[in-house]
Ligand SMILES: *[C@@H]1O[C@H](CO)[C@@H](O)[C@H](O)[C@H]1NC(C)=O
Ligand SMILES: *[C@@H]1O[C@H](CO)[C@@H](O)[C@H](O)[C@H]1NC(C)=O
Ligand SMILES: *[C@@H]1O[C@H](CO)[C@@H](O)[C@H](O)[C@H]1NC(C)=O
Ligand SMILES: *[C@@H]1O[C@H](CO)[C@@H](O)[C@H](O)[C@H]1NC(C)=O
C-alpha cells in the first residue's frame with residue numbers, strides 16, 4: 001500500500017510506509033513475537049522476540065496501541081496480563097490480574113478485548129472446566145490493567161470464547177461456545193461495567209458460537225459457529241441491542257465435508273468493513289482448514305460469499321485470521337500445528353486470496369493470534 005506523488009522531476013516519493021509490524025502470541029512458549037511485513041517486497045521477518053512470564057493464547061491492542069492485553073494461558077492460576085508498548089519491539093510487562101468470580105482454578109483464560117472509548121475497560125473470559133465467569137477490568141491512566149471491578153456470571157455450563165463491542169461501546173456480545181448461546185450485555189458508559197440484557201440459543205443444536213464481529217453501523221452481528229462450521233448473520237435491534245437470527249448462514253466447509261472433522265475459528269471485518277473474513281480449522285493435523293471472505297453491503301448485510309479456499313495446513317489450535325487495520329488487501333493467518341504466520345493478499349477484484357509471505361516459527365508454541373501494530 002503506497003501512494004506516489006509525482007513531483008516536477010518525476011521522482012516518486014513514498015508518503016506511506018511499506019513495512020508493517022505485527023505482534024503474535026503463543027500457546028506454548030513464553031514469548032511475544034514481533035514480525036515485520038514489507039508490502040512491496042512481500043517479505044515477512046521475525047525482528048524481535050520478547051520474553052514473557054506467561055504465554056498468551058489471545059492478545060488484543062488498546063485503542064491507541066499503547067497497551068497490549070493478553071490471556072494468561074500458560075499460567076497456573078487463571079489471569080490476564082498487560083504490557084506497555086513503547087513500539088512494536090518495545091514491549092514492557094505492566095500488570096497481571098487474576099480472573100475473578102467462582103470458577104475452577106483449572107479453567108484457562110481464552111479471550112480479551114478492550115473498549116475503544118473511555119473508560120477503556122477491558123473484558124476477559126476463560127474456557128474449559130467450570131468457565132461461567134468473566135472479568136471486567138479497569139485500567140489505570142496509562143492503560144495498564146488495574147483492578148477487577150465486576151465478576152461476570154454466565155451459566156455453570158458456559159464457556160465464552162469470544163466477545164465483540166459495538167462501535168459506540170454501548171453493547172457487548174459474548175459467544176458462548178460451551179452453552180451454545182449468544183449473550184448481550186449493556187455497557188455502563190461511566191464504569192464499563194456490564195448489565196445482562198439477553199441470552200439467545202445458537203441457530204442449531206451444537207452450532208456453538210465461538211467468535212463474533214459486529215458491523216460499525218451496529219445493524220448486523222456475524223457469529224462464527226465452531227460446531228457447524230458456519231457464519232450466521234444476525235440483525236440487531238438498535239434500541240435494545242438484542243440480535244435476532246436472520247436464518248442466513250454460510251458454510252465454512254464444502255458440501256462434501258463433515259462439520260465434525262472441523263472446529264471453525266475466527267470471524268473479522270476488513271479495515272473498511274467492506275469484507276468479512278472467516279476461518280476454519282481441521283481437527284486432525286492432516287485435515288486442511290479453510291479461509292473465506294464475504295462481500296458486505298453498506299448496511300452490513302452479507303451480499304455474497306466470495307471464496308472458500310483451503311489453507312495450507314490444519315491451523316492447529318489457530319488458523320486465526322487477523323485483518324490489517326490500514327487496508328482491505330492484507331490479512332495475517334496464524335498456524336500452531338507446525339508454527340507459522342502467513343500474509344494473504346485479497347485480489348483487487350476481491351474474488352480470490354493467496355499467500356504472499358510466510359514466516360516459520362517452529363518452536364513448539366507459536367503461533368496463537370496476531371495483531372497489526374502498524
Ligand atoms: C529469553 O528466553 C530465552 C529462552 O528461554 C533465553 O535463552 C534468553 O536468555 C532470554 N532473554 C532474556 C533477555 O531474558
Ligand atoms: C470477584 O471475585 C473475586 C474472587 O472470588 C473476589 O475476591 C472479588 O472480591 C470479586 N470482585 C468483585 C468486584 O465482586
Ligand atoms: C462456587 O462454585 C462451587 C462449585 O461449582 C459451588 O459449590 C459454590 O456454591 C459456589 N459458590 C458461590 C458463592 O457461588
Ligand atoms: C426464520 O425462520 C423461522 C422458522 O421458519 C421463522 O419463524 C422466522 O420468521 C424466520 N426469521 C426471519 C428473519 O426470516
Ligand SMILES: *[C@@H]1O[C@H](CO)[C@@H](O)[C@H](O)[C@H]1NC(C)=O
Nearest residue numbers: 284285286287313314337338
Ligand atoms: C501430525 O501430528 C503427528 C503427531 O504429533 C506428527 O507426527 C505429524 O508429523 C503431524 N503431521 C502434520 C502434517 O503436521
Ligand SMILES: *[C@@H]1O[C@H](CO)[C@@H](O)[C@H](O)[C@H]1NC(C)=O
Nearest residue numbers: 346347348349350351352353
Ligand atoms: C480476479 O483477479 C484474480 C487475480 O488477479 C484473477 O485470477 C481472476 O480471474 C479475477 N476474476 C475476475 C472475475 O475478474
